[in-house]
Amino acid sequence: MTVHEDQTADSEGPAADDVLVVDGLSRRFGDLMAVDEVSFRIAPGETYGLLGPNGAGKTTTISMVAGLIRADAGTVRVAGQPMSPSHPQPKRHIGLVPQDLAIYPELSARENLVFFGRLQGMGGADLKGRVQEVLDLIGLADRAKDKSKNFSGGMKRRLNIGIGLLHEPHLLILDEPTVGVDPQSRNSILESVERLSTAGMAVLYTTHYMEEAERLCDRIGIIDTGRIQAEGTRDELIRLTGGVDQIRLAGTGDLPQAIESLRQLSAVEQVDHDGLALRLTVHDAPTAVAEIVTRATGAGMSLADVEITRPDLESVFLQLTGKALRD
Structure with missing residues (x-):
């Protein structure tokens, strides 16, 4: 458990088998300090939430974690390997699900998964079997042959998640995956995420919905104005503030x-x-x-x-x- 702003409680350091270790990550855009010395870690099978309002620095943080943009300062290690835009190897360990949908509307759910699986170097019976597993996991097995342009917003979101976890990454990054979906689809997405951590996958989950963080996350980093103000389990955070x-x-x-x-x-x-x-x-x-x-x-x-x-x-x-x- 950690409180920032010049207050620190005792916490364990990074473990040797942590999937993700972020240390002192910073990024400035002109006069705006978008991310300011952010540090956290995620262990196998753990769901870590970045909880904060829009504009808090969540998307910039995960963009640096995923190696999409370069950090001004600090380091990121994924599965023990240093991450940066110039180091593509660690990206193989990551599944990234962005806020914007990354699917092809004229392709069916199955065709989308097969296409992205081939981009990951998958093929043959292994790819076919994995596609079916993912369709079952995201609840689209009965719509596998339908073009994704005919899907509801929630179904498209679930397909987006399926693409991210198709290659069984060590770390799945979900950036506000329930924004703009109906309550039923939102619950289905949350159920899918809950099943991922039980399978041993590390999950980095950004949200501005408090109830999602409470439901899904083993530990939570409260982020605002680019800084993690405090982190810990739900109960630790509440005790920390005298709740x-x-x-x-x-x-x-x-x-x-x-x-x-x-x-x-x-x-x-x-x-x-x-x-x-x-x-x-x-x-x-x-x-x-x-x-x-x-x-x-x-x-x-x-x-x-x-x-x-x-x-x-x-x-x-x-x-x-x-x-x-x-x-």
Whole structure:
């Protein structure tokens, strides 16, 4: 877990088998510092999210990671090899899925996959088998023969992802893959991404949707104005900014005695009486709730409902940057 802006928490250094290691990456466009000393790493089977608003530096960062543009400073290593526009070898380990669709509309889903597979040096029975695997993974097996120009926006996005993972890269880079798609297609895309990390593929995922980062990412780097403001797991980021949970206990009985008993628990910071409910400010509600319920009922409270509310990444982003995620 790391906080930037002159604050650093202890964190492990890069492991020998990390698929991606980014160290001090910077890029300037004229007077604009688009990416400013960005560092992070991704292990095999891990999904790492770059979470930030449009213009935060996410696309510029992944363009340097993929060797599409040169960094002004810093280094990128993919599968142990240095990456830059002049070093094509590491690019074989990368599958890049850009925001803009990279498919041929007059070709079918299968034909698109076969074409891009051949560009990767694949062929024969291996390519045929892999194409079918990918069609199944992205949920387009039943539309394999249809021209992609007739697909919905979500289906085109899924085909775009399929092309990126066709050659089984060590690292799959997804740049805002759900922008502009309907909720059903968006959920299908997210399900496909979830399956990738379980297969051991490292995934770099950029998004400005907080709920996507929470759902998909093992670790998250919150990026704004070209800098990673903090990184860690969801729970680490929330603890980092002092986020606490709320538990609401609704019921009847001896509420004053329940309040007195609950205040003695180490996990409970505060207890407020709200009509026929108690509102508790607690640390790590999922762990503490069982003891809280036992203590409340033991003190004479008859519970009708228990509700847990936890801080989210939106509140973390607001606290770190002083603005809402979608500003």
